[in-house]
Structure formats: structure tokens, C-alpha cells
Amino acid sequence: MKQVSNIAQGWGKYFKGEVGALEKERAKECEQCPEAIVGTFERFMPDNSLKEIQGLKCNICKCPLSAKLRSKNESCPLGKW
Numbered sequence: 575m576k577q578v579s580n581i582a583q584g585w586g587k588y589f590k591g592e593v594g595a596l597e598k599e600r601a602k603e604c605e606q607c608p609e610a611i612v613g614t615f616e617r618f619m620p621d622n623s624l625k626e627i628q629g630l631k632c633n634i635c636k637c638p639l640s641a642k643l644r645s646k647n648e649s650c651p652l653g654k655w
């Protein structure tokens with residue numbers, strides 16, 4: 575349940591258009607990761623402030639990256655961030 579709460583928090587930031595240095599650093603890792611895949615739902619969600627991960631989800635935890643990266647309590651399941 576904690577992860578659901580984290581992702582909801584991340585979507586909240588997404589809708590406010592919030593992005594900082596932390597999110598940008600995380601996006602650099604996900605952008606190059608083979609586990610970042612196009613999501614069925616995610617591909618319809620624009621992400622103008624983190625274009626490098628727009629439309630992607632994590633194939634390990636199945637989380638939408640636009641929300642996961644913006645949640646300070648989330649972490650990469652492969653330990654990349």
C-alpha cells in the first residue's frame with residue numbers, strides 16, 4: 575500500500591508540473607535503462623518537464639515513471655537511484 579501512496583504523491587507533483595534536480599538525475603538513469611518500457615496507459619500522459627521518460631513505465635515494479643521519479647520515497651528496484 576505504501577507504494578500506491580508514493581505513486582499517488584508522485585502524480586500530485588506531476589499535475590503541478592513540479593520537477594527538480596532529484597527527478598532529473600533519476601530520469602537520466604531510467605532513460606538509459608532497458609527496463610524502461612512504453613506503458614499502455616502511460617503513453618497517453620505527456621510529461622513536458624521530463625520528456626526523456628515520457629510515456630514510460632518500469633518493467634520491474636510496473637510503476638509509471640512520471641510519478642515514480644517524482645516521489646521522494648520511491649527507489650529504483652535495481653538500485654540505480
Ligand code: SF4
Pocket residue numbers: 603604607608609610611631632633634635649650651652653654655
Ligand atoms: S526505476 Fe530503475 S529499473 Fe526501473 S526503469 Fe528506472 S532505472 Fe530501470
